[in-house]
Amino acid sequence: MTSGTAAVPGRLTIEPRFHPTLGLAEFAALLTPPADAVSRFEAAFADAFGASAAVAFPYGRVAQWAFLRALGIDDAEVIMPAYTCSVVAHAVVLSGNHPRFVDISLDDYNMDLARAEAAVNARTRAIIATHTFGYAQDVDQLDAIAQQAGRRYGHRVWLIQDCSHAFGATWRGRAVGTVGDVAIYAFNISKILTAIFGGMLTFQDAALAHRVRTWRDQHLAPASWHKGIQRRLYLLGAAAAFHPTLYGLTWWLQERTPLLNRLTRSYHLDEAIRFPPDAAQQMAPVEAAVGMVQLARYDAIIAHRRRRAAWYNDHLEAPDGWIKPPLRDGATYSHYVVRVPDRRRVVAEYAARGVHLGELIQYSIPELAAYAAYRVECPNAALASRATVNFSVS
Numbered sequence: 152m153t154s155g156t157a158a159v160p161g162r163l164t165i166e167p168r169f170h171p172t173l174g175l176a177e178f179a180a181l182l183t184p185p186a187d188a189v190s191r192f193e194a195a196f197a198d199a200f201g202a203s204a205a206v207a208f209p210y211g212r213v214a215q216w217a218f219l220r221a222l223g224i225d226d227a228e229v230i231m232p233a234y235t236c237s238v239v240a241h242a243v244v245l246s247g248n249h250p251r252f253v254d255i256s257l258d259d260y261n262m263d264l265a266r267a268e269a270a271v272n273a274r275t276r277a278i279i280a281t282h283t284f285g286y287a288q289d290v291d292q293l294d295a296i297a298q299q300a301g302r303r304y305g306h307r308v309w310l311i312q313d314c315s316h317a318f319g320a321t322w323r324g325r326a327v328g329t330v331g332d333v334a335i336y337a338f339n340i341s342k343i344l345t346a347i348f349g350g351m352l353t354f355q356d357a358a359l360a361h362r363v364r365t366w367r368d369q370h371l372a373p374a375s376w377h378k379g380i381q382r383r384l385y386l387l388g389a390a391a392a393f394h395p396t397l398y399g400l401t402w403w404l405q406e407r408t409p410l411l412n413r414l415t416r417s418y419h420l421d422e423a424i425r426f427p428p429d430a431a432q433q434m435a436p437v438e439a440a441v442g443m444v445q446l447a448r449y450d451a452i453i454a455h456r457r458r459r460a461a462w463y464n465d466h467l468e469a470p471d472g473w474i475k476p477p478l479r480d481g482a483t484y485s486h487y488v489v490r491v492p493d494r495r496r497v498v499a500e501y502a503a504r505g506v507h508l509g510e511l512i513q514y515s516i517p518e519l520a521a522y523a524a525y526r527v528e529c530p531n532a533a534l535a536s537r538a539t540v541n542f543s544v545s
């Protein structure tokens with residue numbers, strides 16, 4: 152057996168591709184969240200991740216969009232990796248800007264910084280650096296690229312770190328997100344910490360945070376009671392769907408019926424550049440209350456992920472052609488990602504043995520039809536999108 156937990160030999164039971172780390176405290180938090188839960192979560196989050204202020208949003212993508220809008224960045228180029236969640240590119244386009252895609256390095260799936268530097272031009276106003284799968288990028292080099300671009304072109308080039316896979320990951324001992332202008336975190340159910348949905352921006356500069364918060368409060372409505380109810384039901388549904396004893400049914404519905412895809416369509420469509428219908432409502436207090444509980448579990452969650460990654464590193468059988476990911480100090484392992492020569496076959500074989508492997512991320516964004524206007528050749532991103540599987544570290 153090659154997985155960290157025992158596989159179950161029946162097809163009605165299958166080990167989930169991830170399990171949200173939820174306990175009784177998260178369910179208790181659904182009952183009576185305090186009215187000021189969002190501002191409490193912001194303060195606790197800033198404190199936990201070394202920021203002077205944090206500003207909450209309904210989604211990570213909305214946080215990123217709002218930052219660009221609040222700063223009046225428009226019709227500019229935003230440098231970003233070709234291999235990241237498609238919604239990062241959606242947020243750039245919806246903000247009125249243009250993604251400039253940069254290929255990744257196959258060592259750690261992060262944006263290739265030499266190529267990022269070469270892509271900077273007079274229209275560049277921001278660089279989004281995703282610390283993909285929890286591997287910290289060289290934040291000193293990123294900062295230097297942004298500063299140098301600013302000097303060369305006579306305007307600020309903002310460094311936006313996307314820490315959605317890398318809460319608290321460190322680069323040479325310093326937490327990512329504490330360097331640069333702003334950091335983004337996303338809290339959907341598949342993330343290291345969840346707040347049901349939701350996103351957060353963190354800042355070192357309190358005046359900048361104040362400016363973005365003011366913009367948010369002018370442009371996003373308070374969460375409706377309906378949203379609060381819907382989020383509670385979603386968490387209960389997701390906890391059931393990813394529970395090991397019920398996951399066989401979830402998997403069957405996903406593989407054999409269009410039902411789950413229909414349910415999640417409005418939330419995430421790689422090919423449709425739009426936001427979910429409730430994107431203009433702020434984070435709900437109930438989401439913040441769950442986020443607070445998760446924050447208190449952070450150390451245990453990360454320690455567990457690191458142990459699991461080390462276990463796979465030591466024990467996962469890697470036939471010829473398999474490439475395991477690096478083990479790095481400070482990495483948070485949002486996913487344990489392996490490159491395999493024939494993904495379809497490997498996924499089918501593992502499913503037959505009772506383990507559902509994840510297949511994240513299945514596209515290189517510039518290859519998506521919706522991004523035909525921004526197409527550039529990114530061979531490493533294309534390879535990663537076709538050849539990676541991920542093993543559960545949760």
Ligand SMILES: Cc1ncc(COP(=O)(O)O)c(C=O)c1O
Binds near residue numbers: 213339350
């Ligand atoms: C790397 C990365 N950045 C940003 C986001 C956006 O998060 P959200 O779904 O909250 O908009 C995601 C989403 O999964 C992501 O994986």
